[in-house]
Amino acid sequence: MNSPAVFADVSPYFFFIFAGMAILFSTMVVFKKNPASSAFSLVLVFFAFAGIYAAMDAHLVAALQILVYAGAIMVLFVFVIMLLSSDVPSLDMKRSGLMTRIAAVSAVALLLVGLIYVFKNNPSLLPKGPHSPEKIAQVGGNTRAISQLMFSDYLLPFELTSVLLLVGIVGSVALAKRKMGGTK
């Protein structure tokens, strides 16, 4: 907030460190056989994301990322895995066929090459969004800016998210509460 210039020259290195961590641990989430270690790799991915956000001066988002995702949501995940683990021995699914695997790998490679090409060749005239660091500093920091925007400009998505959560709860309770095959 005070002097982003100090960070400006080191943040590329921070970005590469955290982005590398994020990629490394995301692949571990996919390839680990044991659901618990997948979940813990995911926690590390969230921490890496928080590092990227912090390097971009979005400190509030970084803190929320750790509190909400790495804290609350992942603990819930781990609890679910612990509760389920007795009847689900592992997530080791049926091996897919060779053709499927080749297709998947080539699709991912194609996407990667395409995205690299696109981002390298993009002319740098991208417009700036309305909320520049200076403007945020004027208002009094990230927290203030986000909370003011959340209840004015972005009121509708904010309120709709609560409806979305309500539906999620109703749906999961409706599916989970009754016994299989029984009437209630």
Added chain:
Amino acid sequence: METQAAQTLIRSDLLTLTQNQMEMLLPYAWVFVGAAVALVLSVIRFISPKWPVFIVSLLTLGGGVWATEKVIHGERLLAFNNMMIFDHYSSVFNILFLVSAAVTVLASFRYLDKEGLQYPEYYVLILFSALGMMLMASSIDLVVMFIALELMSLAVYSLVGFRRADRKSNEAAMKYFVLGSAASAILLYGVALLYGSTGSTNILDILATIEKTPALVTPVFSVGAWLVMIGFLFKVASVPFHMWMPDVYEGSPAPITGFMTTGLKAAAFATFIRVTMSLGYGKSISAVFQHHMHDALWVCAVLTMVIGNLVALAQVNLKRMLAYSSIAHTGYLLIGLIVGPGNENGYSPMIVYLIAYAAMNLGAFVVMSMLAGREDHGLNLHDLAGLSSRRPWLAFAMVVFLFSLAGIPPTAGFAGKYMLLYSAVQAGEIPLVVIAVLCSAISVYYYLRVIVYMYMKEPAGSPANARASLWSALATTGMVAITMIVGLQPSQVLNIAKKAVNSLVVAAK
């Protein structure tokens, strides 16, 4: 810092709603309050919540239609920081969603008794899903659009898996949930790239930005646009992204399948039209992008029609057959999307077709949910043998719907398909029209085969002659009426659709 906080990002005009905005918001508020009331009623224990929730759901949906009807001729209005738009287009779609939800509720009442699934949450989820659809069709901000899409999908994921004791239903729900989430993630990534390359999530602003500076149609913008398109093509089950659909349609309870093929598809297409317009389709902002988009949609449409119809030929399960036929109809609708900018009626033939398809397909699924045995058994072709002698009225209704699906006059399906193909001829897409006509000729075979079984085969066994539910009969009658009215008076429906599309064109500047 506390004292100099005079500078604020809060714009005071966003904190209140005008009288007009309140009136326009009434249908949404009504459905939300109705859903909340139904939710509260569904936990009462001193009487069975079955009837109260059922009645509240119907009142909510009926009241929603009434409230929409009142504001349908109002002026175009924006609200909530230009995130929501109330125009004729969204009102027409709102009525479509509400009616299809109401028909689903009517068809489900007896069906759930039969399945031993009479849980009140079912109706609550339908109401919330309808609310999500309404918000989707009236959102012009990609953030709101995404949340509304998730609201609709989340409710439907739960409904698909509602028959928990059935393995097929579980598998369908799981498949739909995983693949649907993946599609949502792709869509969201596209939205992020669009925001990054134009600086806005509002689709009107995006269009204005790229119209002002066409150089902003950068590779990143194109990739964002493509990813958003892929997300929508998944939701409407166009061919390269259709793999989930037959299993999901077969596994979910029959009324929900009907709801998915009509409400969900209409909502996805309603937003799809808005988004393709705002990405500059048909405005030749960037020639290359325009051609690529056109060609990709063209290939998708052709593949969707051909594969949908050919695979449907081989199906003996009625639900699965209608799932593939639903894929085929997505192909016809994609023609409407492709030729939208190039003909005098714009996207309105597509809206007519969506209305016609909603009526005939919902009707067919209501009939199927009446015929289905426990866990949706007894929906194979040979189970329908001799239906005309056992349940003549039901067989007759089914004939109307099947004729309409096949596009035989004087039904809604014919009128819709005629307008759609006429607009394609106007836009000069002759090969597309030829393929579509050939495909509908193929489709006549498998639709008529059902009729042949119902009217010309001797009944194989003698299944218990269940009494028809009053509510389902009501829904079926309504759908037959709409199918025939749209078929006989297509110009009136076209006028409504034209008015809707005109409000859209004005909106997109």
